[in-house]
Amino acid sequence: MLYDKARIHVQGGAGGSGCMSFRREAHVPRGGPDGGDGGRGGAIVLLCDDSLRDLQSFKRKAHYKAPRAGHGQGALRHGASGDDLIVRVPPGTQVTLADGTEYDLVTPGQRVVAARGGLGGRGNKHFASPTRQAPRFSERGLPGDEGWIDLRLKLLADVGLIGLPNAGKSSLLARMTRAAPKIGSYPFTTLEPVLGTLDASDRQLIVADIPGLIEGASEGHGLGHEFLAHVERTRLLVHVLELAPLDGSDPVDNHRVIEAELASYDQRLARLPRVLVLSKADLMPAEDAEAARELWAEHVGEDVPVLVTSSATGHGVDDLSELLLRSVPVEKPAPAAAEAAAADGVALAEHRTFKPAADRGFTVERADDGTFRVTGPRVERLMLRFDVENEEAAAHVEHRLDRMGVLRALEENGFAPGDDVEIGGVLVDLDPGE
Numbered sequence: 469m470l471y472d473k474a475r476i477h478v479q480g481g482a483g484g485s486g487c488m489s490f491r492r493e494a495h496v497p498r499g500g501p502d503g504g505d506g507g508r509g510g511a512i513v514l515l516c517d518d519s520l521r522d523l524q525s526f527k528r529k530a531h532y533k534a535p536r537a538g539h540g541q542g543a544l545r546h547g548a549s550g551d552d553l554i555v556r557v558p559p560g561t562q563v564t565l566a567d568g569t570e571y572d573l574v575t576p577g578q579r580v581v582a583a584r585g586g587l588g589g590r591g592n593k594h595f596a597s598p599t600r601q602a603p604r605f606s607e608r609g610l611p612g613d614e615g616w617i618d619l620r621l622k623l624l625a626d627v628g629l630i631g632l633p634n635a636g637k638s639s640l641l642a643r644m645t646r647a648a649p650k651i652g653s654y655p656f657t658t659l660e661p662v663l664g665t666l667d668a669s670d671r672q673l674i675v676a677d678i679p680g681l682i683e684g685a686s687e688g689h690g691l692g693h694e695f696l697a698h699v700e701r702t703r704l705l706v707h708v709l710e711l712a713p714l715d716g717s718d719p720v721d722n723h724r725v726i727e728a729e730l731a732s733y734d735q736r737l738a739r740l741p742r743v744l745v746l747s748k749a750d751l752m753p754a755e756d757a758e759a760a761r762e763l764w765a766e767h768v769g770e771d772v773p774v775l776v777t778s779s780a781t782g783h784g785v786d787d788l789s790e791l792l793l794r795s796v797p798v799e800k801p802a803p804a805a806a807e808a809a810a811a812d813g814v815a816l817a818e819h820r821t822f823k824p825a826a827d828r829g830f831t832v833e834r835a836d837d838g839t840f841r842v843t844g845p846r847v848e849r850l851m852l853r854f855d856v857e858n859e860e861a862a863a864h865v866e867h868r869l870d871r872m873g874v875l876r877a878l879e880e881n882g883f884a885p886g887d888d889v890e891i892g893g894v895l896v897d898l899d900p901g902e
């Protein structure tokens with residue numbers, strides 16, 4: 469069973485809180501604030517690891533939580549940052565973060581930050597000012613990013629073998645490479661993609677045997693559609709077609725069915741270069757096979773090479789291998805995201821994060837019971853940062869709300885001192901103008 473899909477929950481570690489502390493030394497009568505800052509929480513980092521082949525490990529474990537950071541301490545000691553939690557994924561994994569951003573992890577060693585750790589809070593030292601020399605509050609650390617992310621493995625094959633069930637795809641792969649796929653005289657023998665390697669003196673090609681496609685595959689019929697995603701990354705498709713189908717069906721119809729399925733799954737697949745292989749040639753006289761090849765060559769046009777093969781006798785198989793090695797360019801065109809990520813390293817991954825760029829806006833609403841409710845990421849973060857039970861912290865919060873324009877907006881909406889205000893789920897006592 470090839471595990472090619474997984475959904476996991478990731479959570480960055482919480483940031484450490486800043487410390488509220490004052491210097492205490494025998495010979496210093498009134499020490500100043502010396503509370504250190506909290507550390508940054510650990511991030512969840514996805515790492516492309518060449519030793520992995522599929523997403524199996526995620527069946528057993530779906531939740532990943534990075535360690536939290538240490539809190540700040542007195543004497544300006546800062547809290548330790550949380551370690552990043554490394555989650556290994558196989559090459560070919562496509563990651564979709566909660567906000568829809570996608571990454572391709574193609575090259576071993578590539579990394580993506582899937583959830584950032586929370587920022588640490590600042591110690592009370594930072595809140596000292598000429599008018600408040602002994603701040604009796606500090607900032608709390610913020611929670612880390614959290615959310616579900618989707619992992620999808622798309623095999624990294626150069627060439628895909630496609631065709632109807634029983635067309636002879638697996639037999640061909642077994643003949644061309646050292647792979648040993650299951651072969652059977654019944655449809656759907658192959659239940660999941662099998663990879664084989666075609667070796668030449670100077671290079672290797674990876675060939676994927678894709679389970680048989682049938683009419684309606686792109687809409688979810690049969691098995692093949694599940695695996696069509698795996699051919700998305702190939703650079704050439706070998707369409708394997710039975711020359712004289714044992715079930716009496718018409719090869720022209722069969723050919724059309726597969727091409728139509730590819731096109732309706734993804735136009736890009738339909739545009740990939742093709743090779744047409746007429747299989748099981750040993751079942752008919754050689755002249756007939758050659759005549760059929762000529763007819764097909766005319767039918768598919770000069771852009772598509774047509775070969776006659778027999779996996780039973782080996783006829784045409786070497787020609788096919790040579791053609792594939794010749795036709796597939798050496799460079800692997802890395803998907804755009806991967807290219808950028810590889811060039812930019814972690815930096816790119818770092819700034820692509822869960823939350824869209826900090827939103828400075830907020831909204832003020834008045835509930836039926838008269839409570840004013842202020843929402844918006846920035847004000848909510850402010851409330852997470854401070855304990856408003858602490859009077860000095862509450863005064864600081866009020867000052868910040870004033871600077872953000874929240875107090876003015878409240879007043880414009882009819883707020884009068886004494887009215888209830890809820891910000892980010894916290895009831896705050898506001899006394900503007902005091």
Ligand SMILES: Nc1nc2c(ncn2[C@@H]2O[C@H](COP(=O)(O)OP(=O)(O)OP(=O)(O)O)[C@@H](O)[C@H]2O)c(=O)[nH]1
Pocket residue numbers: 631632633634635636637638639640650651652653654655656657658659679680681747748749750751777778779780781
């Ligand atoms: N005579 C002859 N039989 C072949 C040849 N290639 C494949 N077969 C037979 O055709 C049947 C189907 O072959 P497979 O290679 O399993 O076909 P497939 O396309 O992988 O089929 P699915 O996995 O079901 O999609 C088997 O019974 C094979 O032995 C060939 O070149 N000559």
Ligand SMILES: [Mg+2]
Pocket residue numbers: 637638639649650651657658677679
């Ligand atoms: Mg097969």
